[in-house]
Amino acid sequence: AALGARFDCASEAELRAVRALGVPASRTLLANACKRPRDLRAGAELGCPLTTFDSVDELRKVARAWPGARLLLRVRADAPAARCPLGNKYGAEAWEWAALAAEATRLGLPVDGVAFHVGSGAGADAAGAYENAIAVAADAAEVLRAAGHAVSILDIGGGFPGGALGGIAPAINAALEARFPGVEVVAEPGRFFAERIATLATAVFGARERSAGGDARDVDAIATPTVEDPILHPTTRELFVTDGIYGSMNCMLYDHASPLPRALATDDRARGALVPTTVFGPTCDGLDTLVRGHPLPAGLGVGSWLVWPDMGAYTICGASAFNGMDAVNVPRFYVWSVKP
Known part of the structure; x- marks a missing residue:
């Protein structure tokens, strides 16, 4: 203005x-x-x-x-x-x-x-x-x-x-x-x-591994793959994060967007081998699935963060509080950066 x-x-x-x-x-x-x-x-x-x-x-x-x-x-x-x-x-x-x-x-x-x-x-x-x-x-x-x-x-x-x-x-x-x-x-x-000026950060609050046979296992009880041995089990990693299709990720439905996350680089657990990962939103709806088979570090777990770039357009403006999970009044941080 x-x-x-x-x-x-x-x-x-x-x-x-x-x-x-x-x-x-x-x-x-x-x-x-x-x-x-x-x-x-x-x-x-x-x-x-x-x-x-x-x-x-x-x-x-x-x-x-x-x-x-x-x-x-x-x-x-x-x-x-x-x-x-x-x-x-x-x-x-x-x-x-x-x-x-x-x-x-x-x-x-x-x-x-x-x-x-x-x-x-x-x-x-x-x-x-x-x-x-x-x-x-x-x-x-x-x-x-x-x-x-x-x-x-x-x-x-x-x-x-x-x-x-x-x-x-x-x-x-x-x-x-x-x-x-x-x-x-x-x-x-x-x-x-608007689109490229905003990055959405979501906290991981749940994690598990699901084997090819379909059983879910607590990730804390499973050895973490390493660079030398990146695949210990024929499993898919699954993470649950604090925003989903009833929040800013409504852009997947209404804007036909395909947002892809990366691990927050400051997390030491983000430096491991990449494994196919499914990421779910927080609600009780099975439709609230954000990515499937996306390569993310195997060590990510509760307390890790995923960041989603290019989330400034047609995202939070369509968010709701479905399941009592308020995705509308979320914290916003404004950062000014200059390339050297």
Whole structure:
């Protein structure tokens, strides 16, 4: 907020949270294409200048609850390899654009531009996905202009990978120069900023070894493999940790993520031979299984720690307190480091 960023919000609660930081209404966008009545009323009350739509019904809701709103037409433009596709739920199809533009005109609602979202985690050939989406948006802009709307904004959504854009940025810039010269461009780079800045640390509170025959044995009663003799038994190591799919690891279900842990390097037990390890979350649900057969040091046990990198996006925001295990109000530590 202090750096002058704008904020893409999905609900009343997010709008109010952003305004509480001192962000002026002019720097907010309510970018949920199908909003609850309370969200519409909050947009009007808080002076949010822009919101998105993709249906006639949404236009009529806006006209009733937020008649002063300015709009962006959300169009469908999917990345084929997106980790989390969004086009199945949001985005007007090409054959709907003219009717939507006409209805907005009839209701006296100005449409200032076009918005799209290629899908969260755009995946392989993300550059091509944005090029295609910008072309689709340019076609939609022509339909809006033909209906009398002044198109001045393009929201290119999110879907950017965490931490590095690679060839995506040049592809977007070239497509914008070719198809959208002179318009204001808005982007939603949430994963890009958030994913790689956070590491989740989980304590090991249970450990066992399970033989090929299926029996579980207390690890304290079994000799630990060494570098010279790394496999003493045809077993799988099993560890239980303090977070799982009902906590930050919900990203495995909802974000299709595949987080992989490593042992905390300061633990002397982390220096042994690697053995196939299954890691479970803390709840009573058998689905709460985080990795299977992942190589981890054989000496890890109760009191050890596993760290999970790249856990800043779509993790703790979806956590719960299932089984009475609070995975929401967890300690956070902020570290500033500089490479030498």
